[in-house]
Amino acid sequence: MSQFVSFVLPGIPYGCAYALMAAGLVLTYQASGVFNLAFGAQAFVSAVLFTIAVRAGWPGWIAFLVSVVLAAPLIGVLLEQVLFRFTRTAPPLVKLVPALGLLIAIPSLVQLVIGTSARVPSSLLLSPSEVYFHLAGSPVSGEELSTTVVAVVVIILLALLLQSSGLGLRMRAVVESPRMAELAGIRSERVSAFAWGISSLFAGLAGVLLAPIYPQVNAANFTALLVAAVAAAAIGGFASMPLTLLGGVVLGIVQEVIAGYLPSGSVLSSGLRPAFPFVVLAVVLVSRRSLRGAQPSLGDPLAGCDPPPPSLRPPARMAEVAIGSRVFAGVLAALLLVTAAVLVPGNWEFTLTQGLVLSVIFLSITVLTGLGGQISLCQATFAGAGAFAVGQLAAHFGTPVLLGLLVGGGLAAGIGALVALPTLRLGGLSVGLLTLSFALVADNVLFLYSWSGGGGSGLSVPRPTVAGISFASSSAFFWLVVVLLALVSLAVRLLGAGTTGQELAAIRGSEIGAASIGVNVNRLRVVAFTLSAAVAGVGGGLYASLQQSVSPTDFNYQFSLVYVVVVASIGIYTVAGAIEAGLAYTVLLQLIGNLPSRYSSLLGLVFGLVALSYVRHPEGVVEYARIWALDRAEQLARLLKRHEQAAGS
Amino acid sequence: MALLEASDLSKSFGGILALAEVTLRVESAEAVGLVGPNGAGKTTLFDCIAGWTRADTGRIVFDGRAIDRLAPYRRSRLGIGRTFQRLELFTGMTPLEHLLVAERVRAGTGRLWKDLLGLGRPTAAERDLAAETLALVGLEDVADAPVSTLSLGRARLVELARALVGSPMLLMLDEPSSGLDDQERRALVATMRRVRAERGTAVLLVEHDLDLVSAVVDRLVVLETGRVIADGGVAGVLAAAGVRRAYLGPAR
Ligand SMILES: Nc1ncnc2c1ncn2[C@@H]1O[C@H](COP(=O)(O)OP(=O)(O)OP(=O)(O)O)[C@@H](O)[C@H]1O
Numbered sequence: 001m002s003q004f005v006s007f008v009l010p011g012i013p014y015g016c017a018y019a020l021m022a023a024g025l026v027l028t029y030q031a032s033g034v035f036n037l038a039f040g041a042q043a044f045v046s047a048v049l050f051t052i053a054v055r056a057g058w059p060g061w062i063a064f065l066v067s068v069v070l071a072a073p074l075i076g077v078l079l080e081q082v083l084f085r086f087t088r089t090a091p092p093l094v095k096l097v098p099a100l101g102l103l104i105a106i107p108s109l110v111q112l113v114i115g116t117s118a119r120v121p122s123s124l125l126l127s128p129s130e131v132y133f134h135l136a137g138s139p140v141s142g143e144e145l146s147t148t149v150v151a152v153v154v155i156i157l158l159a160l161l162l163q164s165s166g167l168g169l170r171m172r173a174v175v176e177s178p179r180m181a182e183l184a185g186i187r188s189e190r191v192s193a194f195a196w197g198i199s200s201l202f203a204g205l206a207g208v209l210l211a212p213i214y215p216q217v218n219a220a221n222f223t224a225l226l227v228a229a230v231a232a233a234a235i236g237g238f239a240s241m242p243l244t245l246l247g248g249v250v251l252g253i254v255q256e257v258i259a260g261y262l263p264s265g266s267v268l269s270s271g272l273r274p275a276f277p278f279v280v281l282a283v284v285l286v287s288r289r290s291l292r293g294a295q296p297s298l299g300d301p302l303a304g305c306d307p308p309p310p311s312l313r314p315p316a317r318m319a320e321v322a323i324g325s326r327v328f329a330g331v332l333a334a335l336l337l338v339t340a341a342v343l344v345p346g347n348w349e350f351t352l353t354q355g356l357v358l359s360v361i362f363l364s365i366t367v368l369t370g371l372g373g374q375i376s377l378c379q380a381t382f383a384g385a386g387a388f389a390v391g392q393l394a395a396h397f398g399t400p401v402l403l404g405l406l407v408g409g410g411l412a413a414g415i416g417a418l419v420a421l422p423t424l425r426l427g428g429l430s431v432g433l434l435t436l437s438f439a440l441v442a443d444n445v446l447f448l449y450s451w452s453g454g455g456g457s458g459l460s461v462p463r464p465t466v467a468g469i470s471f472a473s474s475s476a477f478f479w480l481v482v483v484l485l486a487l488v489s490l491a492v493r494l495l496g497a498g499t500t501g502q503e504l505a506a507i508r509g510s511e512i513g514a515a516s517i518g519v520n521v522n523r524l525r526v527v528a529f530t531l532s533a534a535v536a537g538v539g540g541g542l543y544a545s546l547q548q549s550v551s552p553t554d555f556n557y558q559f560s561l562v563y564v565v566v567v568a569s570i571g572i573y574t575v576a577g578a579i580e581a582g583l584a585y586t587v588l589l590q591l592i593g594n595l596p597s598r599y600s601s602l603l604g605l606v607f608g609l610v611a612l613s614y615v616r617h618p619e620g621v622v623e624y625a626r627i628w629a630l631d632r633a634e635q636l637a638r639l640l641k642r643h644e645q646a647a648g649s
Numbered sequence: 650m651a652l653l654e655a656s657d658l659s660k661s662f663g664g665i666l667a668l669a670e671v672t673l674r675v676e677s678a679e680a681v682g683l684v685g686p687n688g689a690g691k692t693t694l695f696d697c698i699a700g701w702t703r704a705d706t707g708r709i710v711f712d713g714r715a716i717d718r719l720a721p722y723r724r725s726r727l728g729i730g731r732t733f734q735r736l737e738l739f740t741g742m743t744p745l746e747h748l749l750v751a752e753r754v755r756a757g758t759g760r761l762w763k764d765l766l767g768l769g770r771p772t773a774a775e776r777d778l779a780a781e782t783l784a785l786v787g788l789e790d791v792a793d794a795p796v797s798t799l800s801l802g803r804a805r806l807v808e809l810a811r812a813l814v815g816s817p818m819l820l821m822l823d824e825p826s827s828g829l830d831d832q833e834r835r836a837l838v839a840t841m842r843r844v845r846a847e848r849g850t851a852v853l854l855v856e857h858d859l860d861l862v863s864a865v866v867d868r869l870v871v872l873e874t875g876r877v878i879a880d881g882g883v884a885g886v887l888a889a890a891g892v893r894r895a896y897l898g899p900a901r
């Protein structure tokens with residue numbers, strides 16, 4: 001018994017913080033339809049501010065006022081006003097991408113401003129490590145005590161607020177139909193801003209409360225906090241506040257109890273504790289009926305009043321301009337290739353090759369999200385599966401790399417199909433979260449075995465040899481990658497133009513409409529996941545062969561998030577967009593690598609901020625620029641034509 | 650034997666009884682109007698027949714086959730085409746593309762390997778067929794405009810054309826005239842008559858505009874709070890006292 005209590009007690013502060021953050025997630029989701037993953041980053045900001053203030057000698061309560069009561073809601077309201085106000089009626093992807101961008105950009109910004117030095121965290125009410133009393137023989141520290149007390153008080157305050165003001169009901173109305181709510185006299189703008197303020201306060205509070213538990217205040221810890229909170233919110237069906245709070249607390253406790261009773265030493269036991277919330281998230285998402293997709297004729301009855309979403313297809317062009325732009329693109333690509341092969345110094349050659357390999361992985365996002373309209377946050381995991389297959393096959397059976405790529409692609413495809421099956425009945429947001437939880441389970445358990453990720457030291461991977469010709473040299477490998485990328489690009493283009501692509505486009509437009517003409521939506525979703533995972537697997541295998549080694553950290557879940565953000569901001573709907581994204585990412589990485597190390601987070605900042613433009617330009621910034629340029633070219637062509645006609649007559 | 654035979658369909662949502670033992674028959678090539686006040690259960694009945702909602706009790710036989718347990722896409726392939734009260738168009742695609750993809754799916758000739766070999770693009774024959782359907786509903790002039798740029802009336806016609814692809818045996822239209830102006834309504838009536846004349850399709854039409862319904866259908870079924878309160882020839886049903894009450898309220 002006393003042993004059990006000694007496992008339960010340390011879980012309570014975690015549980016309280018999970019519950020707080022989850023309550024924030026549910027509040028914003030209810031009030032604005034946005035599932036704000038950036039709360040992880042906002043919690044981090046408050047924790048950092050608090051720590052800095054305390055270390056600067058400010059009294060604890062002033063530091064608390066500034067970092068939590070003042071800064072946190074300010075950030076939340078700001079985000080709502082400049083960004084998420086415009087996404088209320090947008091599809092799930094448009095709501096998710098900016099939140100992901102913030103999740104990446106905010107910690108990068110903090111790191112850039114404050115540097116990377118380890119910070120000593122400090123506790124809120126009581127001295128953190130001092131033991132105040134014993135419960136069933138277990139010591140209760142000031143940290144545990146203050147976290148629990150503060151969380152419970154705040155949650156009771158929230159409950160009173162929601163109860164007394166009818167705010168909860170108004171929020172529901174605003175999400176169901178902002179305009180109907182307005183007609184009923186609810187100021188939807190205000191309700192939404194208010195909810196963002198409160199929930200950001202919660203996120204900040206969770207951050208400050210948990211900060212002392214972690215050995216140092218870094219962003220990764222707060223992302224873990226975020227995912228646990230997501231699981232708690234899912235337990236509450238993204239709607240029920242009591243269930244969400246209960247879910248958070250139970251999750252925190254069970255996590256510690258499991259860790260306490262599991263035998264230590266094996267991968268499973270060391271991985272299960274961090275992976276536990278994700279397992280719960282996956283199980284809840286799949287089993288909760290209320291999270292399933294929508295039915296026809298439901299939803300906002302005034303949805304017809306919305307302006308139609310911007311068309312994502314490039315407008316049709318005059319023949320001259322269309323041909324001219326193709327010739328221009330062809331010449332440019334050829335020039336770039338020749339320059340890359342002839343002029344570029346060694347380290348840049350590696351960078352460019354890396355960019356093209358990454359483009360292959362990015363094309364998997366073009367297939368799944370661009371063509372299929374599905375959200376996946378585990379593309380890096382699919383790539384990892386391909387990479388490890390290539391490495392293991394080469395190590396154990398001496399399998400040639402190209403054959404390994406095929407097997408790796410096939411393996412990833414199989415995993416993709418398996419991941420797709422439980423997502424079939426889920427809506428966009430839930431699919432994204434489910435794939436994220438799969439990525440995290442892979443990171444913490446599946447990839448840690450020596451038969452998969454190669455154990456601690458990873459795997460060494462050879463460069464390919466085809467029919468006696470070795471592609472070991474960096475320039476030979478470069479050309480091999482160019483050829484493979486061209487093949488995959490062609491396949492993706494053909495797919496998009498063919499029946500499958502058109503059916504996917506139909507589903508993207510309306511799943512209900514697609515089913516009404518006989519499209520088997522479930523089958524196509526699985527097909528999209530399978531093909532996408534296959535492409536990612538091939539790309540991952542190439543990546544391993546390029547680096548000549550691979551380890552689980554190369555395909556960490558964070559890469560999945562970064563991939564989606566990068567591709568979405570450059571151009572998610574075209575093959576060219578994926579290639580531009582791959583090159584832009586690695587070139588920028590290389591440029592920033594040449595700067596002093598404190599600027600290393602610039603990359604995340606740049607792409608994270610660019611991703612915010614996704615709200616206005618879902619076609620991506622480069623695609624937007626291309627359309628703009630072609631518009632000008634067309635104007636010019638018209639002008640010339642008129643001149644010609646005038647001169648001729 | 651009737652083309653569609655739905656018997657004793659009941660459906661409740663929580664406490665609301667949306668359908669109460671509704672029985673509905675549609676003969677081949679027959680046009681039936683389904684009318685009733687808001688919330689009568691018309692759309693729910695549509696959803697049960699087309700497969701989006703499973704009725705709590707009852708049987709649905711289409712073309713001699715029990716279809717109760719089939720998914721919507723299977724029912725569509727059997728020959729049930731429908732439109733939606735709230736538009737369900739493929740945003741970002743043109744009317745022509747709507748029809749091309751619908752043709753492929755209905756014909757079932759699309760294959761992944763064909764796509765990857767570059768054989769997946771629409772053929773000339775398919776384009777001709779699509780153009781023919783567009784002409785039937787009068788959308789030739791906007792064949793290549795993204796549907797998001799069309800007026801509501803024309804967007805409803807795109808849904809109608811999409812439902813017509815592959816010549817379904819039964820066409821179910823849910824308030825096709827809502828949001829249309831008078832001229833568009835007249836055009837819609839003309840289109841529906843033309844469709845019936847040229848293709849002999851059976852039609853099940855939900856409409857609030859009684860003049861429009863009367864101009865198109867042979868028979869009228871009236872639903873009120875989930876029950877069929879009248880079923881028969883148009884003139885007779887419209888004259889019945891119960892129907893007038895359902896629509897106009899009790900006589901004062
Ligand atoms: N998915 C659902 N969940 C709960 N109630 C529903 C659902 N669908 C329909 N209802 C209810 O069932 C009843 C019948 O609705 P239905 O949409 O079939 O009516 P309708 O005759 O099509 O009305 P309208 O003319 O307004 O389109 C209504 O009371 C409606 O509120």
Ligand SMILES: [Mg+2]
Binds near residue numbers: 691692693734
């Ligand atoms: Mg209806």
